[in-house]
Amino acid sequence: MDQLKDDVISYLQEKKTTILERWDKKAMHPPDQTGSGQLSTNSVGRFILKVALHGLSLSKAELENYLQANAYKLAKIKIKDNLGIETLVYNVNMARNMLVDELYNYPAHLKKLEHIFSQLLNIIDRFTFHLISHYCAIKNQMNEEKNRHINSSHEDRLTLLGQMTSSFVHEFRNPLTTVQGFVQLLRAEYPDLPYMDIISAELDQLKFRITQFLMLSKKQVVDQEKVVFSLNDLMDQISAFVYPRLLELNVSLKQELEQNLFVKGVQEEIRQVIINIIFNAIEVMAAESSEAVIHIKGYRKDGKIVLETSNTGPKIPDHLIKSIFEPFVTTKKTGTGLGLYVSKEIIEKHNGKLFCRSNDDWTTFTIILNAYDKQEGFD
Structure with missing residues (x-):
């Protein structure tokens, strides 16, 4: 220096x-x-x-x-x-x-x-x-x-909350089954008794929500048996199930399905997914003043069955589209944010895809599953 x-x-x-x-x-x-x-x-x-x-x-x-x-x-x-x-x-x-x-x-x-x-x-x-x-x-x-x-603390609390809620829902299902049984008895003994259809429909929807939650909460040790079934027949059953709700909230249901659409899976699980998507559409359109329409389109393409469920409800914001299938994400004021998460889990378990696109005119949920011929289920 x-x-x-x-x-x-x-x-x-x-x-x-x-x-x-x-x-x-x-x-x-x-x-x-x-x-x-x-x-x-x-x-x-x-x-x-x-x-x-x-x-x-x-x-x-x-x-x-x-x-x-x-x-x-x-x-x-x-x-x-x-x-x-x-x-x-x-x-x-x-x-x-x-x-x-x-x-x-x-x-x-x-x-x-x-x-x-x-x-x-x-x-x-x-x-x-x-x-x-x-x-x-x-x-x-x-x-x-x-x-x-x-995040770790939040996950721990969610786990505890999930266990408590699952236990509660299990306990809730037992008296619900009892009530449904007595409603059926009343309908058999008093076929003209008013409001029984409404009570029955509301109980069915409540049971659907409970089943939806339990599908998320329980652990499947052994996969349920998958069978080839008609998607057309399933959609007929679903239409009858959701009809009271459509009528109540003035929602139009339009279907455009090709004939002979067959898929392989657990029919009750696929049913849960489609009903959940339709109920979501009904609920988001309930507060809208414009015409409420649900359009279901089913067709076969490249060895796949494509089922598109579109509704005229409000556009889903672009920043939510990518996260709409994540747990606890919802656009509804009273939604839990679990329905679409469970639905995606079920479709992916069936080796399929579930995704959403939305614009100012239509919001569309698309299910893609492997296509089957009827006779394949009997080989």
Whole structure:
């Protein structure tokens, strides 16, 4: 190190108290800077001054590692102090300005000090760069760990809630079955008793919702037997099932199905999926003043059965289309966000696909399943 630089370092060391006093008046002081083993704002000034002056005495090879290590140390300490990065950078820049101001008072021609000015500014600039980098990296790591903890806790609560709800739904299904049985007896003994059709239809829909939830909550140890069945016949059954709801909310159902559409699977599960899609459509259109129409189109294409269920309800926002099949995502005010998630799980279990597209005119849910011929079920 040349003699002039050595003299400048000694001079700045002697003026350290003056520099820190001036710096302290302009630095930002957070309201709470207490804490065992933590640096106060004034100590930050001494820390930066020490780094800058020692850095002047180091070679280029030594300097970068020295700045990296000390920037990491300061960033870690000030994060624990909960000091914002903007305050920290401001205080470093103030220390930089105080050093430069004092250097102007050094008794030597400024021309001779140019290389020292340049080196000092570079040291503090590099230190600031590493300080910001380490601060952001540490902060991001802390946020990721916090989010992992929050997500883990949330998943644990959902698991517990799911177990409790599943138990409740199981208990609820037993008296529901009893009520349905007595409704059937009443209809047999008093066929003209009013409102029995409405009661029966509402109970069927409640049973459907319970079955839908249980399909999500229970673990299937052994897959149910899959058989080849007529999608046309299934759609006739579904139409009869949803008819009271369509009539109640003045929704038109139009069907356009090719003949002899056969698929292989668990018929009750496929039924659950289609009814869920239709009920969703009915509910989203219930509050609309415009004409409510559900159009179901079924056809065979390239060895697949395609079933498209379209409705004239409001457009699903673009940002929700990709997440509409995720659990607890719903566009309905009273929706659980589980129906479409369960539906997608069922269709994918049948080696099929379920997806959605939506525009201002129609929202369409498309089911694609492997096509079968009737006789294949008897081979």
